[in-house]
Amino acid sequence: MAIRWGSYKVKNLFDELLRASGRPRPAAQALCSYLRTLKDRDIEAYKTAAESAIHVMGVTFTVYSEDEGSIDRVWPFDIIPRIIDKKEWQRIEAGLKQRVKALNLFIDDLYHKQQIVTDGVFPGELLEDSKNFRPQCVDVDPPLGIWAHICGSDLVRDKDGTIYVLEDNLRVPSGVSYMLENRQVMKRVFPEMFEQHNILPVDDYPSQLYDTLAALSPRPGNQPEIVVLTPGVYNSAYFEHAYLAQQMGAELVVGSDLVVGEDNVVYMRTIEGLTRVDVIYRRVDDLFLDPEVFNPESALGVPGLMRAWKSGNVALANAPGAGVADDKVVYAFVPEMIKYYLKQEPILPNVPTYKCIDKQDRQYVIENIARMVVKPANESGGYGMLIGPHASKEEREKFVRLIRRDPRNYVAQPMLTLSTAPTLIGNRVEPRHLDLRPFILSSKKTYVTTGGLTRVALRKGSSVVNSSQGGGSKDTWVVDLEAS
Amino acid sequence: MLSRVASNIYWMARYIERAENTARLINVNTHLLLDLPRRVRLGWEPIVDITSSRDYFYSLYDDADERSVIRFMVMDLNNNSSILSMLSMARENARAVRDIIPREAWEQINELYMRAKKDAPGVLTQRHRYDYMRSIILGAQTITGLLAGTMTHDEGYDFLRMGRNLERADMTTRIIDVRSAALLPDMSEDMTTFENLQWMSVLKSLTAYQMYRREMRLQISRPDVLKFLLQEDRFPRAFNHALNEAKSCLFDLPANDKPLQLIARLERKLMRAKPQALKQDKLHDFIDELQIGLIDINNCISEVYF
Numbered sequence: 001m002a003i004r005w006g007s008y009k010v011k012n013l014f015d016e017l018l019r020a021s022g023r024p025r026p027a028a029q030a031l032c033s034y035l036r037t038l039k040d041r042d043i044e045a046y047k048t049a050a051e052s053a054i055h056v057m058g059v060t061f062t063v064y065s066e067d068e069g070s071i072d073r074v075w076p077f078d079i080i081p082r083i084i085d086k087k088e089w090q091r092i093e094a095g096l097k098q099r100v101k102a103l104n105l106f107i108d109d110l111y112h113k114q115q116i117v118t119d120g121v122f123p124g125e126l127l128e129d130s131k132n133f134r135p136q137c138v139d140v141d142p143p144l145g146i147w148a149h150i151c152g153s154d155l156v157r158d159k160d161g162t163i164y165v166l167e168d169n170l171r172v173p174s175g176v177s178y179m180l181e182n183r184q185v186m187k188r189v190f191p192e193m194f195e196q197h198n199i200l201p202v203d204d205y206p207s208q209l210y211d212t213l214a215a216l217s218p219r220p221g222n223q224p225e226i227v228v229l230t231p232g233v234y235n236s237a238y239f240e241h242a243y244l245a246q247q248m249g250a251e252l253v254v255g256s257d258l259v260v261g262e263d264n265v266v267y268m269r270t271i272e273g274l275t276r277v278d279v280i281y282r283r284v285d286d287l288f289l290d291p292e293v294f295n296p297e298s299a300l301g302v303p304g305l306m307r308a309w310k311s312g313n314v315a316l317a318n319a320p321g322a323g324v325a326d327d328k329v330v331y332a333f334v335p336e337m338i339k340y341y342l343k344q345e346p347i348l349p350n351v352p353t354y355k356c357i358d359k360q361d362r363q364y365v366i367e368n369i370a371r372m373v374v375k376p377a378n379e380s381g382g383y384g385m386l387i388g389p390h391a392s393k394e395e396r397e398k399f400v401r402l403i404r405r406d407p408r409n410y411v412a413q414p415m416l417t418l419s420t421a422p423t424l425i426g427n428r429v430e431p432r433h434l435d436l437r438p439f440i441l442s443s444k445k446t447y448v449t450t451g452g453l454t455r456v457a458l459r460k461g462s463s464v465v466n467s468s469q470g471g472g473s474k475d476t477w478v479v480d481l482e483a484s
Numbered sequence: 485m486l487s488r489v490a491s492n493i494y495w496m497a498r499y500i501e502r503a504e505n506t507a508r509l510i511n512v513n514t515h516l517l518l519d520l521p522r523r524v525r526l527g528w529e530p531i532v533d534i535t536s537s538r539d540y541f542y543s544l545y546d547d548a549d550e551r552s553v554i555r556f557m558v559m560d561l562n563n564n565s566s567i568l569s570m571l572s573m574a575r576e577n578a579r580a581v582r583d584i585i586p587r588e589a590w591e592q593i594n595e596l597y598m599r600a601k602k603d604a605p606g607v608l609t610q611r612h613r614y615d616y617m618r619s620i621i622l623g624a625q626t627i628t629g630l631l632a633g634t635m636t637h638d639e640g641y642d643f644l645r646m647g648r649n650l651e652r653a654d655m656t657t658r659i660i661d662v663r664s665a666a667l668l669p670d671m672s673e674d675m676t677t678f679e680n681l682q683w684m685s686v687l688k689s690l691t692a693y694q695m696y697r698r699e700m701r702l703q704i705s706r707p708d709v710l711k712f713l714l715q716e717d718r719f720p721r722a723f724n725h726a727l728n729e730a731k732s733c734l735f736d737l738p739a740n741d742k743p744l745q746l747i748a749r750l751e752r753k754l755m756r757a758k759p760q761a762l763k764q765d766k767l768h769d770f771i772d773e774l775q776i777g778l779i780d781i782n783n784c785i786s787e788v789y790f
Contacts, residue, residue: 233579242583252583257488269487271639271789272738 008429013159014419015431016082027085027479030197035080040427046189047424050079053185076472077182079189082421082434082454086200086480092155092163092438093448095348098338100151100440103168103325105341107147110324111137121340122333126357129408130324131377132171134286136293137321140310143216144443147322150209150281151440152176155452156351157419164351164416166435168334170318170326172283176205176439177240179453180247182475198480200450205439206247208447209281213248215443216315217278224278226250227268229258231284231300241283255284260304264311279315280305286320328411329355329377352414356407365412366403369396372412374403389415418463421474423456433457435465436476451476489584490643491790492577496585497647499574500593503567503600504624505655507617509534510557512689514613519681528553534662535565551608558616559604567620568604571597586634589627596623642733646785649733653726654778656713659689661771680704686713690721707760710767714759714774723774727751730781743784750777 010018017028024032038046054077084092109116110127117124127133152173154166183202187194210226217224230241232254245252257268258277267274282289288298290305308314324330332353338346354361354372365372374386386399403410420431438452454474455465465471513531520526529548532541535557544562545552560566564573571593578585578593600620606612628648635641663686683704687693692713699716700708716722731747734740753773762770 233576233582246583251486253486254488257486271485271487271490 008422009431010420013417013431014157014161016084016157016419016421016434017080018422025083025085027481028083031081031083031193031477034193043424043427046079050077050185050189053188054181075178075467076458077185078423078432078456078458078472078474079186080422080424080429081186081475081477082436082456083477083479084451086478086482089451089478091347095165095346096153096438096440096448097446098342098344098347099153099165099168099334100148100442100446102334102338102341103151103170104146104148104442106337107170107319107322107325108145109341111140111147111321116337116340119340121336123357126329126408127324130327130330132286132321132323132327134321134324136306137319140319140321141312142309142319143218143312143315146442147319148325149212149216149317149319149442151442152437152452153440155348155436155438156416159417159419161419163348165334165348166351167328167331168326169437171285171323172237172318173437173439174237174240174283175437175453175455176449177243178473179439179449179451179476180205181243182453182473186475198483200478200480202450202476205449206244208441209244210248210250212441212443212447213279213281213315213317216317218312218315219278222278225268225276226279226281227253227258227277229253229255229280229282229284229302231288235283237283244281250281255298255300255302258302258305260302260308264304264308264313266302266305266308266314277314279317281317286323289316289320327377328353328375329357329408332411351416354412356403356410356412361412362403362407365410366400369400369412371415373415374399374410374412377409377411387415418457421454421456423458423474425458425460430460432460433463433465434474451478485639487790489581489640491786492581493584493640494643494647494785494790496574496577496581496593497644498651499570499577500624500627501648501651502565502655503570503574504621505652506535506557506565506567506570507620507624508689508691509659510554511614511617511621512685514610515688516681516685520678530662531557534658536658537563537565554607554613558607568597568600571600571620581640584640586630588634589630592623592627592630596620596627599623639737642736643789646730646733649726649729650778650782652721653723653730654775656690656721656723656726657771657774657778659686660710660713661768679706683709692719692721695719710759714754724751724754727754737789739788742788743781746777746781746784750774750781753777 008018008022010020010022016025017032018024106116110133114124116122117127148170150173152169152175154169155163156166157163179202193199213226214224226248228241228245228248228250230238230252232238235241242252251268253268259267259269259274261267261274266277266280268277284300287294288300290301290303291298292303293306294301305314305316306320309316309320331350332355335346335350338344354365356362356365365374369386370388372386372388374388376384386395388396418433418435420433422429423432425432434454434456436452436454439449441447454476455467455471456474457463457465457470458472459470462470509531513528517527527548528550531553532538532548540563541548541553541556544560545556556563556566558567561569561572563569575593575597578590582590600623603616603619607616631641631644635644663682680703683706684693687696687704687709690713696704696709696712699719700712702708712719712722714723717724717728719725727747727750731744734744734747757770759767759770
């Protein structure tokens with residue numbers, strides 16, 4: 001028997017599948033007993049089947065190197081799924097909808113009256129040196145008043161079982177294609193499990209995305225022409241761009257395929273000549289979108305795109321400037337935003353966050369820096385962070401100086417112990433830390449993926465789940481216990 | 485269909501076809517050299533000439549000896565028309581349209597490039613060369629077959645077929661031109677066997693030998709070979725056939741008047757001529773005209789669609 005749950009340690013942390021007693025949680029019961037019946041060679045066979053499915057389906061991310069050109073790497077995938085009870089999921093889903101609604105109201109407010117600043121809830125000075133506030137977007141009215149149509153929020157669970165929102169990605173969040181492909185792999189590997197248990201499907205994301213984008217078309221009534229704008233084949237998420245375009249039946253375009261006419265309308269160059277584009281799902285960062293307005297060196301963008309967008313002749317998803325709420329200092333204010341705009345209590349809590357711009361908070365952070373995770377406001381992917389408990393004395397002192405010099409740019413959070421799930425390491429199961437990235441679509445209606453992308457840190461003890469730093473992924477099952 | 489996508493598909497097909505044809509050329513030349521008596525051997529220079537890279541070659545190499553030419557034509561990445569350069573460009577074009585072409589086709593193209601790169605050093609020895617060339621030819625044919633069998637025959641496929649056939653027509657003229665120009669101009673009578681050997685090599689480099697025999701039922705002779713390779717409409721690598729294929733692709737595409745006119749003009753020129761009667765220098769001029777015709781068609785397609 002390969003999986004010896006007896007040797008699996010769940011002390012002092014929260015495990016997604018097993019309780020501290022070592023017994024499975026209700027939603028994971030069926031899976032755990034199933035896994036127990038497997039022999040070593042079954043597990044080996046399943047693993048091989050999953051690997052070959054991934055290979056055949058061409059699920060990759062791209063790493064570019066000078067010598068080899070671009071290389072497609074397969075992202076490590078673990079065949080033991082992460083399981084969430086549907087009841088718990090419904091609460092998370094409601095919390096995410098509430099959060100994204102407030103974030104969209106906040107962004108729209110910032111680019112118009114800035115009522116939230118006038119009312120003293122959000123400090124205006126934070127905007128002045130925000131790297132993601134775009135003065136070019138002031139007074140623009142995107143369709144439906146929505147700026148962040150696609151949001152990927154990262155959720156983590158602490159050792160006491162509380163789920164926190166760690167951050168909201170409102171610029172060009174990626175990973176959804178892995179969520180979809182992981183499910184395809186699992187269906188090939190464990191068809192019995194899907195037959196016998198009520199695992200909620202995830203496959204409708206591409207059609208939901210299509211509907212979300214179609215609702216933004218400036219020419220309602222017509223069949224909208226939707227395109228996915230990619231930076232190109234060397235982008236690490238190119239696989240996802242191509243995948244989503246294919247799944248939606250949209251054209252995958254690069255900047256040079258598009259042209260903005262004198263009439264401020266966006267066209268694409270086709271073999272039939274120029275044809276009009278209505279909606280652009282852009283996977284290019286703001287600053288590269290339009291060399292007329294932003295980075296003039298950008299070859300990825302389309303000159304005149306901002307003109308066309310401001311004239312309302314084309315919809316951009318996400319809207320330029322939406323990233324202003326994708327900032328670790330702004331993040332700290334999301335609970336206040338929910339109360340301010342929606343007059344509701346937040347359903348999902350933020351990780352307790354100390355804003356260094358606040359004098360009291362700053363003093364607390366500096367005094368307790370050895371227990372803190374300090375994050376710069378505008379970096380992503382884990383860059384420029386201090387992990388207090390693991391840092392040297394010099395590093396901590398350096399960060400104290402950095403915080404004193406530029407307090408606006410830093411927030412700090414207590415160190416969490418991320419929850420774990422059993423993960424196959426060799427032919428043994430061991431606990432590994434993980435997070436969850438659900439995707440939230442907003443246009444006429446709001447849609448949340450069922451579960452999301454579970455990322456797992458494959459290195460023992462590590463909490464870093466990024467694909468570039470030794471992370472892998474798992475399928476995420478939302479299980480309906482009442483229906484089965 | 486996006487212009488860029490059409491252009492990527494068109495060039496992907498051209499590069500794959502060109503890599504295949506280059507492999508054919510090298511194979512046949514290797515064999516020909518073994519058959520001809522030492523004093524009439526032409527060596528490897530004609531291969532460099534066929535790809536119009538004479539000047540460039542001599543800027544990099546001192547001598548057109550076997551080793552240098554093979555290196556230049558197979559693995560030199562400085563040379564845009566080396567097999568590896570072409571497969572690499574085919575791969576980059578394919579990569580950009582991975583969402584359009586069937587997944588297996590992309591995998592085959594990727595694999596062919598990887599294999600060609602890994603095995604390239606082997607071609608410097610004659611023993612491994614044949615296998616290498618054969619694997620390039622078969623690899624290219626596999627891709628062609630995969631695409632024919634699994635890709636929707638839509639506009640994208642038209643661009644693919646058009647690229648392949650224009651490239652094919654072009655290579656056929658190049659092979660005729662260089663081979664015939666180099667063909668033993670003032671040889672005495674007893675050399676005719678060798679001349680025939682040369683023409684046989686022309687046919688073989690296009691895998692046309694067997695088909696020629698079935699079609700013409702004749703001895704190998706210059707006039708018949710020329711007629712077969714230029715004007716035959718049923719042999720896939722004959723100029724006339726390839727041009728017809730390109731024409732049939734254009735019928736399905738929008739705004740096709742101009743390119744179709746150019747094809748019709750070239751077709752008239754081709755069919756009115758009696759290439760078999762042309763003397764060497766006149767034949768060269770005629771082939772020049774055909775090539776210019778192809779260049780015009782290519783430019784017109786770029787202008788209208790890309």
